[in-house]
Amino acid sequence: MAAEAVKVIVRCRPINQREKDLKCKIIVDIDQSCGQCSITNPNDTTAAPKTFSYDGAYFTDSFTEQIYNEIAFPLVESVTEGYNGTVFAYGQTGCGKSFTMQGITSPASQRGIIPRAFEHIFEAIATAENTKFLVFASYLEIYNEEIRDLLGKDAKKKLELKEHNDTGVYVTNLSMHTVHNVKSCEQIMDRGWKNRSVGATL
16 A cells, blocks of 8 residues: 555444334435435425535445445455554444444344454465464454453553554553464454443443
8 A cells, every 4th residue: 555545434224123113214315336425304305415425335235245345355455465454433322333343144245344354364364475474453442432441351441542653553551462363353352342331322
């Protein structure tokens, strides 16, 4: 990668059973061809929709497999070549971050970005010649502007974000765990998942 670039995508998750029971209406329209998201005011049908543009936009019928291939694959591929990369999921509680990042096991097309990245990285390692790899995993949560190490001895302890002139931004005392394969990554992810904060974001 010649230069740093940030891509912003939006995904409109499928409505869940609770929303169906409440007879909720979809007020979002996605034009994937040009990365646009339009929101209609349900209280004023005569008002023009508000439209926002992104590097990518995916509607309720999208599959995480497609999002991974189009957005995350090139990023993870560059990580296997020695570059830094970040996939950062942002949004309020219930908007679909976990659905996209963690995913669901069935159908396979909705497996999350994180497990797909695990497989991608270890496939690249398995096929690399004359190269040794050392892979570490950390799992942190930023919740109501507080940073916590989900794999640390005390998952409730607040950590600090710092910046170093040479190495850049880092989290002090964030634990790092050596991983050797996809299975060990999944075990760590499950452990951290259980320590997440659950509740409505203020």
